[in-house]
Amino acid sequence: MTYPIVGMVGGGQLARMTHQAAIPLGVRFRVLASAPDESAAQVVGDAFLGDEANLDDLRDFARSCDVVTFDHEQVPTAFLRALEAEDVVVRPGPDALVHAQDKGVMRERLAAIGVPCPRNRIVADPADVAAFAEEVGGWPVVLKTTRGGYDGKGVWVVRDAAGAEAPFRAGVPVLAEEKVDFARELAACVVRSPHGQAVAYPVVESIQVDGICHEVIAPAPELSEDRAVEAQRIALTIAGELGVTGHLAVELFETRDGRILVNELAMRPHNSGHWTIDGAVTSQFENHLRAVLDLPLGDPRARAKWTVMVNVLGGDYPDMYHAYLHVMARDPGVKVHMYGKDVKPGRKVGHVTVCGDDLDDVRARADHAAAYLRGSITE
Amino acid sequence: MTYPIVGMVGGGQLARMTHQAAIPLGVRFRVLASAPDESAAQVVGDAFLGDEANLDDLRDFARSCDVVTFDHEQVPTAFLRALEAEDVVVRPGPDALVHAQDKGVMRERLAAIGVPCPRNRIVADPADVAAFAEEVGGWPVVLKTTRGGYDGKGVWVVRDAAGAEAPFRAGVPVLAEEKVDFARELAACVVRSPHGQAVAYPVVESIQVDGICHEVIAPAPELSEDRAVEAQRIALTIAGELGVTGHLAVELFETRDGRILVNELAMRPHNSGHWTIDGAVTSQFENHLRAVLDLPLGDPRARAKWTVMVNVLGGDYPDMYHAYLHVMARDPGVKVHMYGKDVKPGRKVGHVTVCGDDLDDVRARADHAAAYLRGSITE
Structure with missing residues (x-):
């Protein structure tokens, strides 16, 4: 072979x-x-x-x-x-990957290459957090352990110095960031290969609930062409400057005053790109493979006017397979993706995707299927 | 679980x-x-x-x-x-499956349920083949072993009694069929579940070379709505009457005088349905699984105006992976599907699919990718 x-x-x-x-x-x-x-x-x-x-x-x-x-x-x-x-x-190599592993290293590097981020700095203790709060115009501020966080873990929104003690207990450096007054969250996903080819997926809107991704809408509704290009450029700049190989997800804040700021990076296939399995010519997973093999990358364009992905979280009802009967009979066009994981409350155990021309309809169908699978609705 | x-x-x-x-x-x-x-x-x-x-x-x-x-x-x-x-x-059960295993049983049953077929009968020896030739208006006639044939094997087109000896050597009954003057070959694929739900895929045109499927065009170009519905009805009738569960492919002749005749049946996912992986909302493979599990079936509709699948046959050049570089760089939209099989001349080792709005363009792109992977072209 x-x-x-x-x-x-x-x-x-x-x-x-x-x-x-x-x-x-x-x-x-x-x-x-x-x-x-x-x-x-x-x-x-x-x-x-x-x-x-x-x-x-x-x-x-x-x-x-x-x-x-x-x-x-x-x-x-x-x-x-x-x-x-x-x-x-x-692939990606350690020199790139460290920026997705250590938020302190990431913020320092993004500042050096001129990528817009929320104001931030490493803080030493709760008193230093109070000093930082003063620097950025007051509480609340966001504290993050520089390493080890995901899906809302390792992140705290604190309103005073007394509330700022928990993050320091993990024994890793703590990063303070201004609490951004964002209108919504976006994600710009790109894939870059070792020989330097890169492709950018349509910019998506990502809706979080309790710090966990709930829904992704591709493309982000009512995002201006200029703003979309700016978000893609930010992601391509990061991929190129950091030497990323493979898929890079850049989670972004769109602020109420019209700026795009980088929130987080992930150097691997990412939840904000799951819609691409059914909704793009080439999925993030295929393009990640092509990139790490240094093969030419596939077309990242959307196949439908709208694609909506909704995560299926574990609920109280463990038998999601039984729920297929209703979900599939009600909507022959919904794409179900289950991960073979035991159901635990709040755990990501799958996702559903719907493609179509009418955004309200597509969102309603995807929401219904995910909620029914979870067991939070029964009809 | x-x-x-x-x-x-x-x-x-x-x-x-x-x-x-x-x-x-x-x-x-x-x-x-x-x-x-x-x-x-x-x-x-x-x-x-x-x-x-x-x-x-x-x-x-x-x-x-x-x-x-x-x-x-x-x-x-x-x-x-x-x-x-x-x-x-x-699933499918033996009572259904026998019709895809034994061409004699299949022809007898299709006649009984009124499905149009080429004239045919079991023949005893070369002299009986000559008698059959006379019954249907002369040579050539098609001989098939009733069991064991696939991809052109077990099928002979014979022009005289002397040429009719080989099929009888296999020791299984031999079926003679009139040589249909067909304009082209079509395939109607349907999926039926144990509780009787069925879906029909768009009717496709299938182009064979040397008895092996070369290309499938979905939907079949310039097929009238009436003819398409007739082909789908034939397939749904067969699935229902024979109690098929799972995917049923009905290979059809469209004759020059405007009739649709059944050529072969396959009760499993089939080469004429590979286009559905990239080209339909629900692939034949997913719908086959849903059917054998008695889950509600998925939407069989096409996702693009045209989808063309071309088989990749083994050629003289064993290293198809190296050919990816050219194929993927030239056309980021082509979908490559390789089967992990060693390359042997003429063996089906993969297929490629292209979706789009312009049939000539889509066919040319799919043909090019398959030919390049095979090694029959080098640029």
Whole structure:
């Protein structure tokens, strides 16, 4: 066989959906998973069980692959440097990936390359947070642990110095950011290959509930062409300047006074790009694979006027399969994507996608399907 | 887990693509394959190695699944009846499947339900073939072994009694059919579920070269609405009358004098439906899974004005992966589907799909990509 082996570290739903994209490409796809019942390990023919926090396991896995990539950003930079020193091809590489792992490094670098961000600085203690609040015009301020946060974890909105103590208990540096008065959240997703080709997906609107992505609308409604191009340019600049290979999601604030500010980065397929499986000519997963293999990238354009993705979170009702009967009979056009994960309240266990011409209709259909699967509505 | 396990007998590309469709549905998918390097066994997490021609292996596999289905029609009817007697759920069941396994049984049944077919009858020997030729107005006539043929194998076009000897050597009954003066070949694909719901895909034109499908155009160009509805009705009638569960492909002749005649049946996902992966709201693979699980069926409508699928056959050049560089750089919109099979001349090793508004452009792009992958063109 002349087809290369792509190894993805992590066995979550992103690896699962990347496997789905790897099948038609004919490339070999292997995951490093911690257990056989992990989301991706259930479906990937070539699941390698091991502990990614153990350098020996990671090395054994990496040596069996032509290129190594990731379904999350938790692998320590030192491990990735060790692999690179042994001629493992790591994409994105540690020099890029650190910006998605450490929010302090990310903010410093984005400032250096002139990308607009909320005002921010590392803070030493609650008193320093109070000083920062004064610098940016008052409370509340946002505190983030520089490492280890995701889906709303590791983020605090604090209203006074007394409330600013919890973030310091994790023992990692804490970043303070101004609380941006945003009109909405956007995401600009791009994919960049080692030889420098890049493609930009349509800019989407992302609606969060309790810090977790609830809904993504592609393209972002009523976003001006200028604003969309500005958001795509920001993402392409970051990808190029940081040397990203693969998919880069740039989460953005659109402020009430008309500015675009960078909130977070993710260097891997991302929830804000799940709509592309059904809604774009080339999905984020396929383009991530093409990029890490240094193949020419696929067309990122939308296939429908509107595509809406709604996450399915775990609710109180564990049997989502039974709910298929109603959801599929009611709407033969809804695309269901389940991740093979046990249902736990608030856990992302799947998503649904609907494409169409009428945004209100498309949103209502996607919302209904997700809510019914969760069990929060019963008709 | 409350998700059912679907078992597919056979490890070819149809099982591989069904796996791809099973991932988002969240259902468990298992294949019975003969070797770990078979097309589907490479990618399916849950590949069961065994010999489908051995009833014990088949039974062990089937008992581990909630429903059993097929990526080909080679499993003996007696084995399927044995499984059903042991309460295995087999879809399609042996009473339906026999019509896709035995062309003699199929022709007799289609005549009984009034579906138009080429004139045909079982023939005893070359002299009887000559008699049949006289009955239908002269040579040539088409001879087919009633069992075991596919992709042009088991089919002969004979011009005299002397040329009619080969088909009888296989030791199975031989069916003679008039050589239809067809304008083109069409395919009508439908999916039917156990509770009787059915959906019909747009009727496609299928272009064969040397008895092997080369290209499928969806929808069939310049097919009148009446003719399309007639073809869909024929397929729905067959599915209902024969009790098909799952995907049914009905290969049709459109004659020069304006009739639609049934050529062949396949009760599984079929090459004439590969275009649906990229070109329809719900692919044939997803709808086959939904049907065998008795879930409501998905929308079969096309997503683009035109979708063209061209098969990639093995050529003289074994390294198709290297050809990706040119194919993907030249056309970021072409969808490549490779099956993980070693390249052998004439073997189906993949397909490409292009969607768009201009049929000539779409056909040219798909043809170019397939020819370049095969190695029959170099620029």
